[in-house]
Amino acid sequence: MQSYIQYRNIGHVLRQQLGTDREKAIRCTDGPPSASPAGSLVAASQAEEAVASCPVDRVMTTKRHSSELSTMDYAFKGVQDPDDSALAGNKPEVFIVGWDCEGDPANPHNFSTARRVIATLIVAAIAFVVGMASSIDSTVLTQASADFGVSEVAESLATGIYLIGYSVGALFAGPFSETLGRNMVYIATLALFSIFIMGSALAPNFAAQLVFRFLAGFFGSTPLVCAGGSIADMWDPLEKTYGFPIFAVAGFGGPVLGPVVGSYIGVGHIGTWRWTEWISLITAGLVLTLVILFQPETYAPLILKWKARHLRQITCDARYKAELEVSHTSFWSRMRTALSRPFTMLLEPIIILMALYLTVLYIVLFTFLDGYTFIFADVYSISPGLANVIFVAMFVGIILASFLVLPLYRLTKKEMAKAMTTGGSHIEPEKRLWFAMLGGSLSIPISLFWMGWTDFASISIWSPIIASAMFGYGVICVFLSAYMYIIDSYEVYAASALAFVTLLRYACAGAMTVVGIPFYKNLGTHKTLTILACISAVLVPSPYVLYKWGYLIRQHSRHAITRK
Known part of the structure; x- marks a missing residue:
């Protein structure tokens, strides 16, 4: 039940990000989100506020070599391409999904x-x-x-x-x-x-x-x-x-x-x-x-995999991947x-x-x-x-x-x-x-x-x-x-x-x-x-x-x- 609510909240926050303008996507204040009640999940509204408060120097936005960032790239935090890494050599069009910032409430x-x-x-x-x-x-x-x-x-x-x-x-x-x-x-x-x-x-x-x-x-x-x-x-x-x-x-x-x-x-x-x-x-x-x-x-790679799945559904773009999905380490x-x-x-x-x-x-x-x-x-x-x-x-x-x-x-x-x-x-x-x-x-x-x-x-x-x-x-x-x-x-x-x-x-x-x-x-x-x-x-x-x-x-x- 809690895992399902976590999964739904991640998707809700990403859709909220998509509906914001560029300034809101990168405007923030430092520090982790406020504590939620014991034993309960962070409410979707609290998660949205915490995500929006990520400091700009910690936000990882999508980087593309051939064109400037789009409005959607600014809207989605916690996404980066692998640049010249080993992953990039295999899949240059893969964009790695990470935490929005150090204080990401999903972490x-x-x-x-x-x-x-x-x-x-x-x-x-x-x-x-x-x-x-x-x-x-x-x-x-x-x-x-x-x-x-x-x-x-x-x-x-x-x-x-x-x-x-x-x-x-x-x-x-x-x-x-x-x-x-x-x-x-x-x-x-x-x-x-x-x-x-x-x-x-x-x-x-x-x-x-x-x-x-x-x-x-x-x-x-x-x-x-x-x-x-x-x-x-x-x-x-x-x-x-x-x-x-x-x-x-x-x-x-x-x-x-x-x-x-x-x-x-x-x-x-x-x-x-x-x-x-x-x-x-x-x-x-x-x-x-x-x-x-x-x-x-609590397994962070799986939570990031959920986030990547939501991004693919929202954007119809299959290039959003979590590291767990591109690590080439099979079960x-x-x-x-x-x-x-x-x-x-x-x-x-x-x-x-x-x-x-x-x-x-x-x-x-x-x-x-x-x-x-x-x-x-x-x-x-x-x-x-x-x-x-x-x-x-x-x-x-x-x-x-x-x-x-x-x-x-x-x-x-x-x-x-x-x-x-x-x-x-x-x-x-x-x-x-x-x-x-x-x-x-x-x-x-x-x-x-x-x-x-x-x-x-x-x-x-x-x-x-x-x-x-x-x-x-x-x-x-x-x-x-x-x-x-x-x-x-x-x-x-x-x-x-x-x-x-x-x-x-x-x-x-x-x-x-x-x-x-x-x-x-x-x-x-x-x-x-x-x-x-x-x-x-x-x-x-x-x-x-x-x-x-x-x-x-x-x-x-x-x-x-x-x-x-």
């Missing part, structure tokens, strides 16, 4: 802050629902395994195969979003996710459940890849300091709160285990409704790149280190889905349902990390100002490691040692609960640093880098969910948590090493940026 970077926050939260809501579906099944292992006549270890595959579907689907989402736009991909994949979650709820046997869970995970992987692009569409490098945490804190709540949602399902009078899937389906339906009704399209070419380039990142030290770090964290996180029963229910003689409710403590730790956003934003702003005084336009990617360095990486092994060595009936249950909150704080801090550092370090290659990181961590986490029960059962909670703590302790120096020597590592990289 997602110029949406009001409230509107961008709401759009980011809607993307986070998608991540929440698909994340919740990844972990909610872990709460009903006993009931589901009894229903299908399989062991609990086998039934834990319902979670593992979903995560493996995540890892595979992450390779395909990027090229589709760069062809169809973010919104279409979010809507289509969330609808297909809902269908396969419903199939899992109705599965007649264990094999069918696994197939439907894999397909649900495959189509649910979209926000893992596209969310970074959506955030970059709307937030500039400085604003990402708080824009990305808005997504991450809300989106990360899915896998953490999934066990809380499913804690008492299948017990007593709260339905059968299948209600874990029905709740996921209902939540997905609500989020899908939000996306359809309120989420604007299948982008797909080949998306499937092959992530594996070239195996040679990138930064990617290897961050992928390894996140993989270890996700292995710990998803083995907790089985482990909390052993850590809390068995030791403290509480019900499995109450043990799953304790996951709330981990989410509290995630929320606590949000208190770092404001001070780190101020520090980032100072670094940005310093960079601009020396002619730069970006901060060094290593500055993104501050989240992990401010206790994030240290919190993880400390919390695991703490939980493992105090998990005794003679010690208050609040001790491991507080430790789990500390673990949540550490995980979100490392996640924020890793993602923002990779995005800033690789820029145009960031999608491929993140696809590889996603593929590795979810594939490994999916495999480890199957061994989680034997691991805790055979070794016990103390040894298991100590082993996990030791592994995570080895990775603690990673953000500090990269902060000190990351620039030198990027200098020897094939894909990373190296500007100072």
